[in-house]
Amino acid sequence: METLGIYISVPFCRSKCSYCNFASGVFPESYQQRYVDRLLSDIREIGIQAAAMGVSLPRVVNSLYFGGGTPSILAPALLHELFAVLRSGFRFSADAEITMECAPGQLADDVLAGVVECGVNRFSFGVQSFVDREASSTGRLHNRATALCDIERVLAAGIRSVNADLIAGLPHQTAESWRESLEVLLASGVDHASVYMLEVDEDSRLGRELIERGSRYHAASVPSDDQTADFYLEAVEVLNRNGLTQYEISNFARPGTASIHNKKYWQRQPYVGFGLDAHSMLRADDGNPVRFRMGDDMQGFLNGSGFAEVQPVPRSEALEEAWFLGLRMNDGVALRDLVGEFGTVAICSHDSVLNELSSTGLLEINDGRVRLTDRGRLLSNEVFESFLVEKQNHLTELVTID
Template sequence: MKKLEIYIHIPFCVKKCAYCDFLSGPAGEKERRRYVQALKKEIKSCREDAKGYLVQSVFFGGGTPSILEPEEISEILDTVKAVFQLEKKAEITMEQNPGTAEAGKMRGYLDAGVNRLSIGLQSADDKELAILGRIHTYRDFVETYQAARNAGFDNINVDLMSAVPGQTMESYRETLKKVTALKPEHISAYSLIIEEGTLFWNWYGEGRDSGGHPPVPDEDTDRAMYEETKRFLKEYGYERYEISNYSKEGFACRHNIGYWNRTPYLGFGVGAASFFEGARFSNLRDREAYTKLWLQDNRTSEEKKRIQREDWHKVSKKEAEEEFFFLGLRMMEGVREDVFEKTFGIAPRKIYGEQIKTLQQQKLLQCSDGRIFLTERGIDVSNYVMAQFLQEE
């Protein structure tokens, strides 16, 4: 059977973080309940799509999925299992905000079928958390983490953020120390990006004066934090398997690896993206319109799917080859030449020979054992390297 991944978007949160540009926002219990019912109907509409596929991972993202009750997560997962065939040991991840994760919920999530948690800490410094607009303290995080362990979770990711306004090298190193002392199985470490449409954009975007808000660390400090992340996590036994992701042996995130390996995935919920049957598309982004479509519209399920799937695009062979390279290069393992040739019927060097040769000369790419992968220097300028594999029309 062909492999498939499932992403489920939960667009609710207590309040918007200052840096967040995700499709999310506050909502009352009634609205959340209606949304869960709509989700279940959308999932049920994919019985025909499910045939011939084996689901290897399910990911609840947001927003804040942990704002839902365990019973609601269980309902959604039960619907997924009724429609799709899941691997016996499928990875089922749920993102969790420490500010919404009561200890009493933990066992309920585990019993519902969630077997991996991704907890959004971002920083162990309470001042930095306040600047980010997080609704939790470091103590809240520790209590959430311990409650998850006590409930029986043995696969936990912790999200960290560097280059936070007001952050120093010392405070960032202290965050790394505190988190590694807890021994999570996986750590995702990202540098803050100021996105348009966020509160941070109003404060810092386009080089504007911060207006008295804590300054964003300069490029040299950001760079030093990046280097310290690599050094520190390696020292504590975390293997870097992707540009921003580190794990203990055997705990790399299967769902994310699937994205980078171009495994097909179906996204459910408002704004969710999909890559399925060689096409990319995303669901409509209006939450109320999405809920009404699935709960009140009298059209057939197939008609509803056609209505809600926006930006539908059939991926051409050339685009697929490009994706294979620039997504594959995010992984430390890089691109396997034999897999590329098996997939596309042509050796990668016949298409990208000049690019590979030039990037090797620049010491940005390395070729060994049939793999093409980024050097340490190449990782530092990965966006530039990946852009070289975009073919001109």
């Protein structure tokens, strides 16, 4: 039986991080009720919208993810409304993973009690750094003591799984301070960690400052790309050695605690997103994916704007997605599965790029599976772009599967 993942976008923040270019921000508190009302309407109508798009909407949910922004700053009454409508419109499996993102220091006692009552069983904390100077330099409002206190609180409340995010490459970060963050994370009791290398978007405040060589957001103290890569490689080695095993480029987990929801993205399983800039992927009757998303303008969303884009994915692009999403996982891509979905001829169209990436040490092919090497994970964007370039090189000869 096919199951569904649901993502709820809650774009409200108490401060905007300097590196962030997500559709989130510091909005008036009065927006929250209007925003949730729009979410409730969209949740109730998704079946009608799915039918109009000609896509299948599974009704059994095994993952629900509240992301943001900072979902935990919503009033408990609003969160209860959301859960009530979600549970009335979908059937949740007994072991459904229900995750809430939270910024340390922004989880009130009544919110924690309320979401536990509603069934939340996983928290993800945007710690980013356990070194106070690094956290504050990017606009985070917490310090190490606050982050550790919140982790202890949710564990004491019976939450079965807790993730902590770290970012390699923050302003003022050094080899010593990075090692300190890793050590504190390992001692904190979390069973999952996400480690990202800082990617500075030119439209973020930090990105604009790097271009303009300003000083307000500590751009001059951002480590070099080589230093950031070294931090990431050290995290892979340290976390793996201490029982948090890497299962995806940026994600590490103790046995049995890998994120069910995030794996849906990489394994191209159906999911539907509600809220500002939320993305969805459902399948048409012929099995081909259809991707759709909401716009990222808050006023437009509150005023009832519809989907910003609905895009059926051609078979050739679906194959590319299967490669670059599947390769994010340490298990890699099973060639037999790709042949079963796309056919032998289509898979063979990527032979040249597979051979090239294998010969340069970025991919390994063993026992019918294709995986990134350690170096390939470090250069994953270049690997994934190779599959897109390959499509352009073979545009006239790429076979369309019936």
